[in-house]
Amino acid sequence: MAFDEQLTERARAALTDVTDLQERKMFGGLAFLVSGHMACGIVGDELMLRLGAEGADAALDEPNVRPMDFTGKPLRTMVFVEPAGLQSDQALAAWVEGALSFVRTPPPHPATVRARRL
Numbered sequence: 001m002a003f004d005e006q007l008t009e010r011a012r013a014a015l016t017d018v019t020d021l022q023e024r025k026m027f028g029g030l031a032f033l034v035s036g037h038m039a040c041g042i043v044g045d046e047l048m049l050r051l052g053a054e055g056a057d058a059a060l061d062e063p064n065v066r067p068m069d070f071t072g073k074p075l076r077t078m079v080f081v082e083p084a085g086l087q088s089d090q091a092l093a094a095w096v097e098g099a100l101s102f103v104r105t106p107p108p109h110p111a112t113v114r115a116r117r118l
Contacts, residue, residue, distance in 0.1 A: 003029040037103040047081040
């Protein structure tokens with residue numbers, strides 16, 4: 001699946017000041033990772049966001065947002081924002097910032113939690 005190059009460039013612009021940013025082809029599109037954690041990406045003409053369970057639930061109350069259902073089963077922590085919800089660069093930047101906020105404070109890795117309990 002190809003991804004929207006114009007939307008990709010707009011997302012890159014919203015991520016300009018992010019350090020430790022990587023791009024990786026994933027989900028048939030392009031994902032943006034921050035410190036190794038996937039934050040957002042472009043799949044087709046939609047913005048994919050990793051917001052966590054609470055953030056994704058809240059986002060689903062907004063227009064033009066739907067669950068990420070890439071595998072046919074919705075993921076509780078991720079959403080797609082349709083093109084109509086990304087008309088302005090400010091709207092796109094606000095969505096991206098929500099994903100960045102989530103990935104900048106990831107929960108401890110399960111293996112780390114188990115090791116602390118020993």
